[in-house]
Amino acid sequence: MTKRLRVVLRADAGLLTGTGHVMRCLSLAEELMSRGHEIFLVTAPFDVSWLEQLVVESGVSVKSCTAGDLARETILGLVPDWVVVDSYSIAAEEITALDTFVPVLAVVDGETRGVVATILLDQNLGAEERVNGPAWLAGSQFALVRDAVLDQRRTDPWRLRGTSRSVLSFMGGTDPHAASIGVAHALAESVGFDLLLIAPEPMHDRLARAGRIGTKVIAPTAGLPALLGAADLVITAAGTSAWDVCALGIPSIMVAVVDNQQQSLVKVIAGGLALGVDAVRDPNSLSALGGMVDQLLTDEDLRRSVSIASANAFDGFGKSRVADRMEAQ
Numbered sequence: 001m002t003k004r005l006r007v008v009l010r011a012d013a014g015l016l017t018g019t020g021h022v023m024r025c026l027s028l029a030e031e032l033m034s035r036g037h038e039i040f041l042v043t044a045p046f047d048v049s050w051l052e053q054l055v056v057e058s059g060v061s062v063k064s065c066t067a068g069d070l071a072r073e074t075i076l077g078l079v080p081d082w083v084v085v086d087s088y089s090i091a092a093e094e095i096t097a098l099d100t101f102v103p104v105l106a107v108v109d110g111e112t113r114g115v116v117a118t119i120l121l122d123q124n125l126g127a128e129e130r131v132n133g134p135a136w137l138a139g140s141q142f143a144l145v146r147d148a149v150l151d152q153r154r155t156d157p158w159r160l161r162g163t164s165r166s167v168l169s170f171m172g173g174t175d176p177h178a179a180s181i182g183v184a185h186a187l188a189e190s191v192g193f194d195l196l197l198i199a200p201e202p203m204h205d206r207l208a209r210a211g212r213i214g215t216k217v218i219a220p221t222a223g224l225p226a227l228l229g230a231a232d233l234v235i236t237a238a239g240t241s242a243w244d245v246c247a248l249g250i251p252s253i254m255v256a257v258v259d260n261q262q263q264s265l266v267k268v269i270a271g272g273l274a275l276g277v278d279a280v281r282d283p284n285s286l287s288a289l290g291g292m293v294d295q296l297l298t299d300e301d302l303r304r305s306v307s308i309a310s311a312n313a314f315d316g317f318g319k320s321r322v323a324d325r326m327e328a329q
Contacts, residue, residue: 005037011086013046019173020240021086027144031319070094126267143243143318152229157249158303165193168231179257184210186289238265249311251303273310
């Protein structure tokens with residue numbers, strides 16, 4: 001019988017840092033808790049209501065700390081068997097030092113910043129081509145996708161549903177770069193589909209002024225997986241949420257909105273998993289979205305191709321593979 005583990009997750013969320021770090025930790029927590037392990041989330045206070053709802057519903061025990069601080073004493077006080085750190089801002093040397101006391105799984109996105117840990121997890125497409133070695137879990141086979149997302153999988157997700165075409169745009173839990181505004185303007189003149197824009201409430205007035213008929217604007221919600229599952233086509237930032245869309249196999253257009261998404265976008269396009277634009281390199285590239293939406297909605301062979309490629313690359317068993325490795329260590 002596998003030993004019952006005490007696992008501490010260390011991640012922050014916020015308007016600037018986004019919600020992806022905590023969301024990835026919650027996905028792994030879901031798998032570990034299903035195996036009977038005890039999970040703690042050490043995090044700074046954040047004001048993202050839908051994420052707070054998910055944290056409460058997850059059942060993890062929450063301990064408060066200061067944003068960007070490792071909170072080493074709090075973590076060690078919980079006497080963990082493992083610590084999972086998912087952060088761009090916590091000092092690399094502090095994470096490395098913690099690994100000398102307790103095994104650390106460090107979640108990274110291409111750049112390790114010099115972190116040395118028992119396990120380094122890079123769940124991004126093609127990561128296995130950049131790194132190797134016994135400390136690494138790299139590539140889309142290790143993507144941390146929640147059951148709530150996987151439950152929305154449907155047969156032949158490339159097939160259009162009903163008489164009205166539905167396009168959903170979600171540019172991250174807090175959309176700190178206001179990419180949703182660019183999407184709304186890019187699609188302002190497009191016709192032939194209903195558009196659901198999911199964006200933070202402070203942007204809603206600006207989104208409404210885009211003036212497109214057939215557009216609905218709502219705030220990010222804990223019910224996002226069901227909304228994704230009901231869409232014919234998804235436009236998403238090429239970050240954490242993109243891998244959820246891939247796991248669903250829903251045809252998509254991905255947008256790089258920060259530099260650490262550019263490499264993933266290149267791999268996505270090269271692998272035929274989605275169409276995409278790099279708004280970091282060229283903000284005006286968003287103007288191509290209307291044509292891409294029309295292309296996907298009218299070309300069933302293209303929809304089928306990207307759907308199959310994305311679902312094959314992201315099979316939904318990533319969190320199970322990561323948990324297996326932690327248990328076996």
